[in-house]
Amino acid sequence: MREEIIMAGFGGQGIMLMGKLLAFAGMKEGYEVSWLPSYGPEMRGGTANCTVIISTEKIASPLSYRPDTLIAMNYPSLHKFLSRVKKNGSIYYNSSLIQNKVDAEDKNLNEIPVNELAADIGNDKVGNMVILGSYLAKRRFISLDAVKESLKEIISEKWQDLIELNKRALEKGAEYINKIRP
Amino acid sequence: MKLTAAYPESLTGKEFHYCPGCTHGLIHRLIAEVIDELEIREKTIGVAPVGCAVLAYEYFNLDMQEASHGRAPAVATGIKRVHPDRVVFTYQGDGDLASIGTAEIIHAANRGEKISVFFINNAVYGMTGGQMAPTTLTGQRTTTSPLGRSVESSGYPLKISELLSILEGSVFIARVSVHNPAHIMKAKRAVKTSFQYQLDGKGFSLVEFLSTCPTNWGMKPVEALRFAGEEMTKYFPPGTYKEVE
Amino acid sequence: MEKRLMKGNEAIAEAAIRAGCRYFFGYPITPQNEIPEYMALHLPQYGGVFLQAESEVSAINMVYGAAGAGARVMTSSSSPGISLKMEGISYIAAAELPCVIVNMMRGGPGLGGIQPSQADYFQAVKGGGHGDYHMTVLAPASVQEAFDLTMEAFEIADYYRNPVMILGDGVIGQMMEGVVLREPVKLEELKEKEWATDGAVNREPNIINSLFLDAVKLEEHNLKLKAKYDLMREREARAELYKMDDAEYAVVAYGTSARISRSAVDEARKKGIRVGLIRPVSLFPFPEKIIRSTIAKTRTYLVVEMSLGQMIEDLKLALNGKRPVCFYGRTGGILPLVDEILESIELMRRGEGIEADCCLS
Numbered sequence A: 001m002r003e004e005i006i007m008a009g010f011g012g013q014g015i016m017l018m019g020k021l022l023a024f025a026g027m028k029e030g031y032e033v034s035w036l037p038s039y040g041p042e043m044r045g046g047t048a049n050c051t052v053i054i055s056t057e058k059i060a061s062p063l064s065y066r067p068d069t070l071i072a073m074n075y076p077s078l079h080k081f082l083s084r085v086k087k088n089g090s091i092y093y094n095s096s097l098i099q100n101k102v103d104a105e106d107k108n109l110n111e112i113p114v115n116e117l118a119a120d121i122g123n124d125k126v127g128n129m130v131i132l133g134s135y136l137a138k139r140r141f142i143s144l145d146a147v148k149e150s151l152k153e154i155i156s157e158k159w160q161d162l163i164e165l166n167k168r169a170l171e172k173g174a175e176y177i178n179k180i181r182p
Numbered sequence B: 001m002k003l004t005a006a007y008p009e010s011l012t013g014k015e016f017h018y019c020p021g022c023t024h025g026l027i028h029r030l031i032a033e034v035i036d037e038l039e040i041r042e043k044t045i046g047v048a049p050v051g052c053a054v055l056a057y058e059y060f061n062l063d064m065q066e067a068s069h070g071r072a073p074a075v076a077t078g079i080k081r082v083h084p085d086r087v088v089f090t091y092q093g094d095g096d097l098a099s100i101g102t103a104e105i106i107h108a109a110n111r112g113e114k115i116s117v118f119f120i121n122n123a124v125y126g127m128t129g130g131q132m133a134p135t136t137l138t139g140q141r142t143t144t145s146p147l148g149r150s151v152e153s154s155g156y157p158l159k160i161s162e163l164l165s166i167l168e169g170s171v172f173i174a175r176v177s178v179h180n181p182a183h184i185m186k187a188k189r190a191v192k193t194s195f196q197y198q199l200d201g202k203g204f205s206l207v208e209f210l211s212t213c214p215t216n217w218g219m220k221p222v223e224a225l226r227f228a229g230e231e232m233t234k235y236f237p238p239g240t241y242k243e244v245e
Numbered sequence C: 001m002e003k004r005l006m007k008g009n010e011a012i013a014e015a016a017i018r019a020g021c022r023y024f025f026g027y028p029i030t031p032q033n034e035i036p037e038y039m040a041l042h043l044p045q046y047g048g049v050f051l052q053a054e055s056e057v058s059a060i061n062m063v064y065g066a067a068g069a070g071a072r073v074m075t076s077s078s079s080p081g082i083s084l085k086m087e088g089i090s091y092i093a094a095a096e097l098p099c100v101i102v103n104m105m106r107g108g109p110g111l112g113g114i115q116p117s118q119a120d121y122f123q124a125v126k127g128g129g130h131g132d133y134h135m136t137v138l139a140p141a142s143v144q145e146a147f148d149l150t151m152e153a154f155e156i157a158d159y160y161r162n163p164v165m166i167l168g169d170g171v172i173g174q175m176m177e178g179v180v181l182r183e184p185v186k187l188e189e190l191k192e193k194e195w196a197t198d199g200a201v202n203r204e205p206n207i208i209n210s211l212f213l214d215a216v217k218l219e220e221h222n223l224k225l226k227a228k229y230d231l232m233r234e235r236e237a238r239a240e241l242y243k244m245d246d247a248e249y250a251v252v253a254y255g256t257s258a259r260i261s262r263s264a265v266d267e268a269r270k271k272g273i274r275v276g277l278i279r280p281v282s283l284f285p286f287p288e289k290i291i292r293s294t295i296a297k298t299r300t301y302l303v304v305e306m307s308l309g310q311m312i313e314d315l316k317l318a319l320n321g322k323r324p325v326c327f328y329g330r331t332g333g334i335l336p337l338v339d340e341i342l343e344s345i346e347l348m349r350r351g352e353g354i355e356a357d358c359c360l361s
């Protein structure tokens, strides 16, 4: 098993955290993992992305040119990485911010109204967990519970009181996708 | 690109990349306006630093050189010695000028190098992600002073204006703030005085700006202006530190 | 055993602490800031000292002082900052002071960029500063190896009384992988440094110095250093061989470009090409003997670097004209793609692109 995921969005959407969480949970489940961030000067306005690879074998290149999965939190990110996703690969995108029709016939499209779902549980900051929840519910190689367990290790001490909220967001995303594609 | 009548000719019109609430852009504009008012655009050469203002050469509509980290005063010296009749300025952050570039700035000032230095003191390293600067206030938290700057291990916030004003080579040294319109006007006057001293062939001048870094201070823009105006000015009092007749 | 998810930069900092390093002097620069930041947070808990110097020039001279005073000490930076340290490194090598220096390379020359690069190879292995000297240079290709090599680097530094450089790049520094942490060394078990300047109590004064005005003495000193480097060549050269047992062709790469090349080798094997990977782990000493041992089976070599061709010179010296060498490189912060390397492997097999000075594509 080898899964290459690119996660992308704009700064402040929690892209890096989402990737670290998945990598950490993967590691705890016994997989080989790597997490590679884009990095740049601190200045604002940029997009952020990271590549997570989870594998049963030793990971050679930590880069992914043809990812199995793309998680796109805004339009520029979808636009940037869409064509690189493997044939029959999956795309999870934030349909609250991406209204354009997405054209990718040979790929598996999953529209997640991330912002609405996050607002439903009362905090628009946890969109990252919502979309991760959807992804995990569909691509079941790491359990939702393992990811929830990992939250306390990944979220910095300052924000530990937000763990419950993040768990609910993960569940919300999972429920959503289970409902539309049981 | 649509320019209003008031838009300085000495700026290219390229959109600044600075974070919301950062006063780097405002200071660029002040300098550009003064260059326009003095009608020296075509004879002015600027030196950009390494720091958040590293792209200053894209914003000033002038001949510009990009220096290595901290060496802008040395680069400016080279330019000025070749073209003594031109106006030469450097634009430098506090990491650039007051840390890695302390030797260059002290010697440029002490030689009475006839250049204008615009020193942007925002009490952190902005570009690299908020590490401690020599001007970081005592107790201020940064990524390399996670428990707050301690005097015992890092010494005192460095007072560049005070320090340089005792050197015989300097002729005009002022510290200004840009946290409200009244101070902005004063700051602009200081920039003008500095250029005027250079045009008169008098000697080295420096204007220190207390500037904001909302991103690395972890503050909203309004809070950051308040911090600059109320907290920074306590330790770094604005004023004219030297003005040789 | 405990496995932690860490960035390469963090793993290096943690490894240094576990190796008994209690003094760190540095200056911010991307992409290695997590090292000083980790040290700022953790060293004080061990009674150690983190000090942000006013420049890289000062940082490396603080290292000189601390190493001369007998401590295990480290500094880290990235390319432009390493250039500033070069004077100090020459002095440190000359005065035979053990220390560890980390370079997380970024695109150059000049201010360059901040994306990953391997363009400081020459500077690291050929001197960089003035004079006849060498650092020991180790090039990790994973976060685990960054941790392990850093712990070893302190041992090597002390044993040979020589500066050791950990040569990584933006990918190695920023990437997170699982790391199994080794037990910390016991400080009280570290060998005492009789040569250190810690106060001349009941002994002759110790002098830390690199000045030899008498040319005869200076030549002797250089020969003494050379004997050390020869010993390192004998004992410290290392490389990892991957799928080389039956390899007709070999890709030679280190660090991040070796990781990417490994994927390309796997792809090429699927196509039936008998190709392997030689990954130098020590860049000085360069693993010449290990490479020469592959000549019997291997016909052609392809060097892959994130530069326009630096390590290729050492490979050519090692092969001494006995086998042809090809090259593929990307530079300025661009990473080579698996497909591009694969294409170069295919070109090599067709016998094209040999002796090219620059990129094949």
Ligand SMILES: Cc1ncc(C[n+]2csc(CCOP(=O)(O)OP(=O)(O)O)c2C)c(N)n1
Residues within 6 Å of the ligand: B050, B051, B052, B053, B069, B092, B093, B094, B095, B096, B097, B120, B122, B124, B125, B126, B127, B128, B133, C027, C028, C029, C030, C056, C080, C081, C084
């Ligand atoms: C020799 C060298 N060392 C370090 C750096 C990394 N670096 C880039 S900008 C900077 C400091 C920026 O701080 P400051 O001068 O205060 O300007 P600001 O970004 O806050 O405007 C540093 C250390 C570099 N480019 N070159």
Ligand code: SF4
Residues within 6 Å of the ligand: A042, A043, A044, B017, B018, B019, B021, B022, B023, B024, B052, B122, B126, B127, B212, B213, B214, B215, B216
């Ligand atoms: S990081 Fe700070 S100094 Fe740099 S642009 Fe942003 S607010 Fe301004």
